[in-house]
Amino acid sequence: MGDIGQDAKNIVIIGGGIIGVSTAYWLTQHRLYDPSIHIITILEATEIAGGSSGKAGGLLASWATPSCLAPLSFKLHTELAEKYKGTLCWGYRRVHCADVAFDIRSNTSTNESIDRFETLKWINGSGIKEFSEIGKPDDTAQVHPKSLTRYLLNLAQAKGVRVIIAPATSINYSSNREAVHSVEYSEHGTKRQIHATDTIIAASPWSSKLLPRIPVYGVRSHSI
Incomplete structure (x- = not known):
């Protein structure tokens, strides 16, 4: 154009x-x-x-791919949210992000690292086989x-x-x-x-x- x-x-x-x-x-x-x-x-x-x-x-992350665009996109979303009250208008919020693997046949967890994160207590720890935090509020966000x-x-x-x-x-x-x-x-x-x-x-x-x-x-x- x-x-x-x-x-x-x-x-x-x-x-x-x-x-x-x-x-x-x-x-x-x-x-x-x-x-x-x-x-x-x-x-x-x-x-x-x-x-x-x-x-x-609606997930946003500065560490996402492609690496040439993700940081710029994350910064732009932050600026838009600040300019137009995105928290109220489209649910912009900073979040934790985790990579979780479940075994629905198991009732025991082999990874207790989830217990360290108060904001992830809503996850049912039963059956968790793998858990790793991949994003924090300083580099991860979400919108509606x-x-x-x-x-x-x-x-x-x-x-x-x-x-x-x-x-x-x-x-x-x-x-x-x-x-x-x-x-x-x-x-x-x-x-x-x-x-x-x-x-x-x-x-x-x-x-x-x-x-x-x-x-x-x-x-x-x-x-x-």
Whole structure:
């Protein structure tokens, strides 16, 4: 995407999860952003934060991967929480984090290290085979992901970002296929188009349905 500058732009963001919404938010924070000439549209198929962005564990850690981004991300989350009262608005909190292995067939624990951590007393020690603390409050935190996503959306909408709840169906290119000129979507069975000077695909594992050459795949994982 080109510089936001003083040229008129129609920026279409496909996907209303945390990536799409936070992209819209940060675009509105740019010093040259002007809602009269910079039109930003989020095109979301179902609902804002309807997928993993609303149901994930919301864990944040400066020690996570990739190491080139995790510390910066953790710092940014801290700054956002301080600026917008994240503790109250999206449940931002510093936490302990542990790596635990259970044997559900056993009633005895071979590792008593959990007893050292008062904040982890809620874990049933019965059957614990392995336990190690991998994160502390100075480098680990947690948020409610749907609350965070929707809070950032409210901030973006207050700056002029619009949301369309409808699935994107295709990306239309210029005649030389060197640029995108519009995004097509289906609204109540009617095909519609949005002119786009810039297009951002943030549709998670569904991204490849619109742009097959993107090597994006679903990954099964979970945290509690």
